[in-house]
Amino acid sequence: MFSILAFPALPLASPACSSARPARHSRDHKPRRNSATEPSCLLLLLGVVCLRVKMPKRKCKFSVKLQKKYTCFRRGRDDFEGECMICKPGTFVSVACKGGLNLQSHVDSEKHKRAIQGEASFLTDFFVTPGSNLEDEVTAAEGTFAFHTVKHHNNYNMMVCTSGPLRTTFPDYDIARIFSSAKTKTEALVNSVLAPDCLENVLKSIEENEVDFCGVSTGGSDHGSVKVFPIVIQYFDWKSGGLQSKIIEMQSQPNESADTISSYVKETLDSKGLLNKCIAFTGDNCNTMFGGMPWDSEGRNVFAKLKNELDNKTLIGVGCPAHILNNCVQQAAETLDVDVEGILFRIYQYFHIYRVRTEQLKEYCEFVDIEYKQLLSHSKTRWLSLFPSITRLVHLFPAVKAFFLSQNKPPTVLKNFFEHEFSEVYLLHLQSLMSIFHSNILELERENNSVVEVLKVLLCVHNMLTERKSNNFMCLKVKSLLAEKRKHGLSAECDKFCAEVNSLYGSCIEYLEKWMEPMKEFSCFMWMSLSESLEWDKVESSMKFLLDRHVSIDYGKCFDQFFNLRKFVNRYKGDEEFINLQAHQKWAKYFETSENMCQSELLKIAQVFFAIAPHNANVERIFSLMQSQWSKERGNLPFESLRSILLVQYNYKHFTCKEFHAYLLSNKQLLNRIRSTEKYA
Template identity: 60%
Template sequence: MVCKSGTYVSVANKGIADLQHHVNSQKHTQAVRGESSSMKLTTFFVKKGSKTEEAVTAAEGTYAFHTVKHHNSFSSMDCSSALVKKAFFDSEVAKKFCSAGTKTEAIVNSVLAPHSVNATLKNIEENATAYCGISTDGSNHTSTKVFPIIIQYFDWKNGGLQSKLIEFKETPNETADTIANYVKETIEKNGLSEKLVAFTGDNCNTNFGGLRRSEEGNNVFAKLKKLLQKNLIGVGCPAHILNNCVHQAAERMNIDIENIICKIYHYFHIYTVRTEQLKEYCDFVEVEYRNLLSHSKTRWLSLLPGITRLIQMFPALKSFFLSHDKPPTVIRHFFENEMSEIYLWHMHSLMNVFHTHIQAIERENNSVVEVLESLESVHAMLVERKSQKFMSLKVKGLLAKLRTDGHDEECDKFCAEVDNLYGRCIDYIEKWMKPMEDFSCFKWITLSKSPCWSEVDQCVQYLVDKGIEIDDVKCFDQVCNLKKFVDNYKNDEEFSLLPTHEKWTRYFGTSKNIDFHSELLRIAQFFFAISSHNANVERVFSLMQSQWSKERNKLSVETMKGILTVPYNFRNTSCTDFYSYILNNQDMLKRIKSSEKYAWRHGQESKTEK
């Protein structure tokens, strides 16, 4: 009824003609026009429990996920929320979509982030995952010291090796006592005390107390073992080992290549006039200009690209600095030294070995055995290089030219330095590899060849010493079945290239029932709970730095926790898949709709960036 209440149309005289007359009247035409230009109250509300309500709620939750996954600010949702309604005006879902910055932040912090952690814990419980390991490290944001905690476990039903962020908190300091108590509280709060078998961190004294790892030492590992009364396994980050190895060995060479790369980079990187002059020198010596690269001693993979770029630009840079009246003294001495290019080429040759192996070690789902094999590979290459006095053909050619020019003494000193460099690298790796050698008994787990019982038996003994019960009788029969499985794939190149955890996922997936693999599953769960490196924590820090920028400096630690937890724990989930995920999860839909998600409901202050 579009005409106002009280309008009366009589059809007693002419029947339908009276009704038609009213429809054609000016009064009715104005009423219709007013009705069409007015939005119904129902436009702004969704019927509770309807499919539309669920679709709207799922859309709001997905947009919150989309915001943090793609590093957008919460304030951008003030615009996006209005834009969705405007652009998709003919969609019932879009008309009712309403999720600006404050609501989006609340969904991330109070719904999505807690759900990702709870889903992880539920997954561990439902799949009877027996063991997990943890990794942590500290980082500064201005004066704030934060520590993320990542757990690792094996779930063969859902992709194999899993790595999840379960906590991100500010600490008053970074002493061993503070870190150990923080880890203990987190583990106990999440009910993981009985499952914890390993602790992973970088190799600093705070974490492990040095090479000796004293049981009575003032370090996180020793204190954590006492607090939890558990015989934990400690793993230092092997990527740090390789990085520190080449760094410490190269420090004692006659030319500090790392320092030179940094000084040359900083000489140009914000100076347009100098850069333009360098381009002219590049044209003069017929070298293509390329942007110079920086190097940080804490960034494991920045040295080789920095050396490579310096070699590519060497003729132009040498001409540039030797042509100037007052270049920086260190840089002038570097380019005046006839041996400089030789040092660069030799470090380039050496860093190729370290760079490729650090990349292999840093893979997200590596196992400790695969990492151990990478360390052993580097060690073997260095030993062979030292025994053969290896130098690249480029280095040999430059040395021969200098000897022709009468620089025999300098060349002999360089050859002695190369030999010492290899020796120092070998000594460093051998010292720091020792804790990793404990995992040698697990090498059969890579399934690169058919396992034999003698290898598995050593592994069983290792686990028994750690207090892990393994029925060796059952295990022996299960290994026989495993041998048949591996033999079936011995000529399958695709299978051989799979990460170790995926090979085991495939094996358990083909096994008839738990009786055929119970003991092997227990071994696999223990083994894959041991995090092989600390690179996953470093990935969290990289994500943190990209989000917690100068432009977004009002974010609280709690909000930062949500921003990091959601994309990390759902890193393999697309936004479209996440929409379906929410739509099929009634508990999440209920929490997204509830006002309980807002900080003010709990007396907390929201800190969304403006």
């Protein structure tokens, strides 16, 4: 940008003159100025070459072309400078003089390179490449932690501090560094992704595996002013392992009238496309559900209204046998002279919040050489609380009796009970009776039981009670105490007690026979337990049951398939592992090993049979899950979140957290839904 200019020749002084010294002059004499002696003139005279800078005609601007080339820059404070977005804020580079060269010079500087390294580290910690394996792993981890929180009844607040410890504990693990899912995101994942997915999978499985029949169960539970009604369906899908029980809806209703419940059930089934597949309804034994005993199929109850609204006059109704056994022993206990249930409740209330009384009871236990154990509560609405409560009181009886009889002013009811000569005898006999009901209720409530397995339990209880009544059975300790009472001249009281025992057994048997009546119609399916040798005439009785309910079975095909089934059962005869399987597991194993030509009619029978829910225990399990979530600590949990939690917990109960992680990684569509911002809508 520089040029050498030659100036034109100028007249020069003679060498003599230029080399001669100037003459001295007096102070007042002013010499004549010679232009040749000035510096500028001298340069011109000597012909010195000067360098002249060529100035640009205009300044360079930060153009769009420059910004496209140097993407880390944006327009600065004016058109003649750019701001670096990598370096710290306020780093401006002028382009007025050299244009792009100025920007390139900044990009090549050490300062800019150090800033790039820091920015790359930041982006690596918080962002991943869309569609990469790392993105899928991070998404699956967030979905798995949301599932883990729900499955193990944890609070969503736990996820607030989960991301931080993961990053600090596993700093070298990319997934842990990028993982980010706190309370709001976790709740959104459960409500908007996992809950809809589990419901979609249920309906998809029913459609793809050609499940033609299902049964429905419901019941109500109060939480404050909210009345919750879950709807559970049951069906048989051998490709998924056999009998399936799933929640398809859970809503609160304004009341628990038969009209409200029946309409709610019908609308739910219709919206899920299951209305025409429903062949059975199961509920508890209250009048709202069935109108009392026998079932009223024409009255104003849920069962009758569903038969009309579903346009299915052959709808099968099933009460809850667990309720039957629980109510059976409670009804019978009321025939005794002593209100044992009331006594248990009063004793528990007397101690459970009073520390001083409990410490005094411990001293009495130590005095009579009995190990102290906390007294247990009993509630009439709990099926399995009476037996443990009685057992604990029997264990502590000497200490508790001594405690109350030594008090100055004990409760009159408790004082009268412990002063009664037969108080311990009543407790021991009721404990002996409750042992039958307790063990059989546990067996009856077993998950995925079939109707025949439940019916076997009821028949077993009935047989045991009948044998006890005929032999006026009492345990050895009761007989020993009665013998001592007779020695003390209490023979009349002992005879009276024996009469009460006989009456107690009679009341149990009478109540059980009355409420077992609706279950006896399923006795034609006893062969489906596959625990005994099969006979064709028993299969024919099942076919007649189905034909009466408009389920058509091809007689010839069924006959041929039956003999293939019999060969299968005979093959496993004596195999303890096979014998101990539940009925639905045996049938699932048969369909897995048989050919399609040996399945059609038997599969139809199995689908109808296993669609009949034999009890309402599955609905009660949901209420237990609900109470564990809707606790005092989580009293403000929204109902929509509670619904989603229960859907995921119940419908995905077959998944472990590790298996669920693998499920997420195999489902790209679900991963995309987890990543999407629509989950917050």
